[in-house]
Amino acid sequence: MNxxxxxxxxxxxxxxxxxxxxxxxxxxxxxxxVLSVLGLALAALFTVLQAPDVALSQLAVGSALTPLLILLSxxxxxxxxxxxxxxxxxxx
Amino acid sequence: MSHTLRRWIxALGVAGLAALFTAAFLELxxxxxxGHPYGDRSVAESLGRHTANVVSAxxxxxxxxxxxxxxxxxxxxxxxxxxxxxxxxxxxxLPPRPARVDPWVRRYALALLPVALVSGLYVVAHGQLSxxxxxxxxxxxxxxxxLLYIGVDYRALERVRPVGPYEVGDAVGExxxxxLGVAGLxxxxSFLANTLPYGTFNTLASGGTVPLLNAAVGIEVASAVxxxxxxxxxxxxxxxDADGAGEEAAR
Numbered sequence: 001m002n003x004x005x006x007x008x009x010x011x012x013x014x015x016x017x018x019x020x021x022x023x024x025x026x027x028x029x030x031x032x033x034v035l036s037v038l039g040l041a042l043a044a045l046f047t048v049l050q051a052p053d054v055a056l057s058q059l060a061v062g063s064a065l066t067p068l069l070i071l072l073s074x075x076x077x078x079x080x081x082x083x084x085x086x087x088x089x090x091x092x
Numbered sequence: 093m094s095h096t097l098r099r100w101i102x103a104l105g106v107a108g109l110a111a112l113f114t115a116a117f118l119e120l121x122x123x124x125x126x127g128h129p130y131g132d133r134s135v136a137e138s139l140g141r142h143t144a145n146v147v148s149a150x151x152x153x154x155x156x157x158x159x160x161x162x163x164x165x166x167x168x169x170x171x172x173x174x175x176x177x178x179x180x181x182x183x184x185x186l187p188p189r190p191a192r193v194d195p196w197v198r199r200y201a202l203a204l205l206p207v208a209l210v211s212g213l214y215v216v217a218h219g220q221l222s223x224x225x226x227x228x229x230x231x232x233x234x235x236x237x238x239l240l241y242i243g244v245d246y247r248a249l250e251r252v253r254p255v256g257p258y259e260v261g262d263a264v265g266e267x268x269x270x271x272l273g274v275a276g277l278x279x280x281x282s283f284l285a286n287t288l289p290y291g292t293f294n295t296l297a298s299g300g301t302v303p304l305l306n307a308a309v310g311i312e313v314a315s316a317v318x319x320x321x322x323x324x325x326x327x328x329x330x331x332x333d334a335d336g337a338g339e340e341a342a343r
Contacts, residue, residue, distance in 0.1 A: 004124075052223035053147040056215065060231035065317065068238070072321075072328040080333070 004048070011045035028074045032067040039063030142290035143299035144221045151225065152305040156284040160269055163309055167266045170316040174259075177323040179331050188329050190245040201243025208236030216310035220299035226306040230313025238321060246329055255322045258315040265312025272304055 018038040025031050039062025046055035121128065138149030151159050179185060212232030219225030241249040276285035284301075291298035 053145075053225070053228070056224050056228040057231075060228055060235065064235045065231060065321075068235075068321065069324055072324040075328040076324075079328075 007048045011048050014041040015045055032070040036063045036067040141286060142293045143302050144294045148220045148225050148302055152302040153286050163269055163312055166316050170320050173320055173323050177327050183331050185330050186332050188246050198243045201239040205236055205239040212236055219306035220302045226309025227313050230310045231317055233314040234317035258318045261311055261315030262319055265308050268308035272301055
């Protein structure tokens with residue numbers, strides 16, 4: 001294996017590991033963080049495979065935008081959940 | 093349908109897919125092989141039109157109609173978000189209180205904000221020369237603005253980000269792409285044809301309509317992402333159910 005192939009193999013392993021972790025983690029907020037790492041690993045893979053355009057898109061959307069939107073959604077859902085929880089307690 | 097029959101049908105489907113998949117993979121060119129018929133042709137075409145970044149030449153010249161579709165997908169998706177995440181009648185809007193930000197986080201965010209903004213604009217402007225383009229640069233610009241939310245607070249972000257103009261920007265970017273396409277028609281060629289002079293190779297003013305289409309997409313994507321995130325932020329931070337449940341909204 002030459003240097004390029006080693007780099008590609010390392011990036012592939014990183015992608016596989018982070019993608020597996022993203023599936024295995026059940027907590028949405030943590031999942032967002034893992035997704036952002038996965039985005040980084042994918043961006044590295046695309047760069048090594050000489051597709052910097054795709055890597056840039058991946059970095060911007062996968063590592064920054066998607067986790068941000070997930071975190072904001074989690075926050076909204078949690079707040080609503082907390083409120084209905086209080087309501088239930090008050091009704092009891 | 094019995095359980096066994098269902099399983100047989102599934103097995104048949106899986107086996108068929110596996111066979112087709114294997115057959116398809118056997119026909120693929122070797123991994124990492126240099127030449128490719130489509131690649132060779134699009135590179136020649138791209139150099140002929142003085143566009144240094146072949147990916148941009150494919151996106152904004154050879155297959156610019158595809159890109160119009162992709163741009164419209166984002167436009168429509170954001171439109172849907174705006175409609176879905178609007179404030180409804182049984183919801184209140186509570187201004188969030190400012191929260192304390194660690195001084196190091198603040199310094200880091202504020203130092204990085206101009207750098208990220210300039211990088212984004214650079215990526216949009218150099219789309220025809222180097223990796224990147226309207227989409228990538230647009231997302232970078234839009235996320236850069238949100239460093240204000242991380243570094244200072246929500247109200248600081250709202251001050252530099254009145255959503256109205258960005259909604260207009262979203263529509264203007266989308267319309268500009270269409271109008272550039274119509275300009276091709278007016279010039280006597282076909283829709284979205286590259287009719288401008290190609291310019292000097294590897295300079296900012298090269299590639300004919302490619303940099304203009306790039307800029308249109310940049311405006312559209314940057315505005316669209318700002319509008320998108322603002323709707324999510326509104327929901328997460330400001331909009332609460334009618335009986336003031338969101339008092340703990342920190343910022």
